[in-house]
Amino acid sequence: MALARKEAIQIWRDPRALLIILTMPILLMALLGYGVNLDQNHTPLCVFDREGNQQSQNLLKLFASNQYFETRQNLTSYEDLIDSLDAGRCTLGIVISNRFSKGLHEGRELGVQGVVDASNDNTANLITGYARQVIEGYSDSVQADYLRLHGITSGLEPVSFEVRTWFNDDLDSRNYVVPGVVAIVMAVIGTFLTSLTIARERERGTMEQLLAAPVSPLELICGKIVPFFVIGMIDALICIGLTIWWFGIPFRGDFALLLFATALFLMTVLLMGLLISTIAHNQFAASQFAVLLTFLPSYLLSGFVFPVDQMPRWLQIVSHTVPALYYVTALKGIFLKGVGLSVIGGQLAALTLCSLAFFFLTLYSFRRTLD
């Protein structure tokens, strides 16, 4: 315990590091909570109506009144359309042919061109989806009018799909992403807190003193972990508090369970940091390991924004070695679905396993240093 106090005093003496550690979650949550948004509203749209009569205008009105689109420009040539897309003034260009109304009248199958800037393929996918819905809606109403005109009044809509969306009614991407931010912040802060501690003692030459002192490796590990665990939990509470009360992300689960999962994850990342610290020769090497193992894996492989089940099989296996994956899954489950231990028990067991593994590896590597 004396060791823990020494460590705590050391942290206390460096007010800037402490200030950063405590303000970082607030700033990060603010930036991430506001900056993270995958939704596409008001997509800039350019239209090139080569006909310009009643029918084509009716179709374009549907675009104008749609919340996903915002008509920016009415163009008069194909070249203008290319220019607008190249310069990024619009993301979607709708081209209506000059035989549009004639074709409708003659009962042809008509195509309306939708040119989309697909360099961001996700946005492009969503935008073409919305555009298709608008055009198909138009087509359906044209066909219904046509059939009614010819005396067919029933069975115009044989099937209707009633889709109910659970957990996230408006499909707001913020609800999906923000709980995961807690995991990223914790993964980075947690590992960073401990990753330099042992390496620093070694670099400054105080490691020998520490080893000569009558403490066992187990006590040493506890002494190093406890103060940071306290700081880490404060950070976690700040993050979770902001998520619930500031960003208003629905919280449907059990708070105690959330705390338990958080403590478990924090333990895992602190121990991972400590392990890095005992292996690395100096602080620089330790920091490089910590950077390598925390930020990008927990950003890209944890299911934070990129769904793991869409990855190739081999990569899914790799993802399961990233502790953040389990915590992100647990967070999203507890927050949005309100699931209990029966559903996320596996995740918690995996986290326990990870932290035990890190603990014994650290212990082993300490013992080796001693000899």
Place this chain on the structure above:
Amino acid sequence: MLLRIREMLLKEFVQILRDPRMRFMLVVPLIVQIFLYGYAANYDVNRVPLAILDLDHSQESRDLISRFEASRYFIVVADLTNPDQIVDVIDRSEVVLTIQILPGFAQKLHDRRTAPVEAVLDGTDSNTALIALGYVNEIGRKFALGYRDHYLSRVSPGLLVAMPSVALEQRPWFNTHLESQWFFVPGTIGLMMMLIVMTMTAFTIVREREIGTLEQIMVTPIRSYEFILGKSIPNFILALAQMAMIALIGILWFQVPFRGSLGVLLLGSVLYLLSVLAIGLLISTVSSTQQQALVTSFFIVLPASILSGFSFPISSMPTVLQGLTYLDPVRYYLVVVRGIFLKGIGLDILWPQMLAMALLGSILLTLSVVRFKSSLE
């Protein structure tokens, strides 16, 4: 002066490259990362897991189900037998979507009334849900139109022939196959390089300070800007080589098309590395311990990657944050790499981004030299 810088460069290079562990660290993690993240960063939605509850057991309901089975966007993982199971499979995230065909489905179709199909969508992953919703509606519409046309062909085939229809002809530009990888691999390169360069540079000066070798260097006749140059040029050259390596992997392995000019890409990369290097240096000059440097650099790296437009479109951010993104070099570089790789655009369009990176880089470099000087006195 040049001689002094050269001597220092030599010393730095030797220090970095003589250590076999360091040589390993410079190459291997980078390659592993580009392979992992090149595949991981992906918004494509295929094989959405689906469960089906068919309470009608009719020819028609099986026809509808077979359309979901045939779609490459869905994979039917469970056949449910009663409605209570829906909550369970969704809670456990075994499926994202359930389709429920109620009894009387076929009867309603025959009676020419609207037959409802109920679907439950797990909205937790809003992006996947949104795309899956689009596919559901598409399959449903095709089925409905197919059924209607089948009926029309029996009662009045003439009507069907002259029926107008309008469809979207989709023309995705720059990325015709809507490949997520094409979009993300160039971005991943930018992100990885920022991370590496910034954290490496952030340690340079503070490390010498903490070990106590900074004093030794300061009593030599080297000037502070020479010292900073000597510290950053090796990192810069190494980073440029690393970048070329992963860009090559992106082109050769991930088959990202390279449509622009190599010269413009080089210019953009040089300016980008310069600006992130400058941020790292500034961090190093304002930190007194390596721990501070590490924590501070992440204070910058995290927001910089979120605000860069790498995974979250800048146009969807609130105005204040959009303003902040202009301070983020990654933002400019992503426009440059994506533009050069996918669109093949040149300096005539990319000059504002280049200028912004150059400005950011030179301001920050000047700041760190000034700051370093004052910290010595």
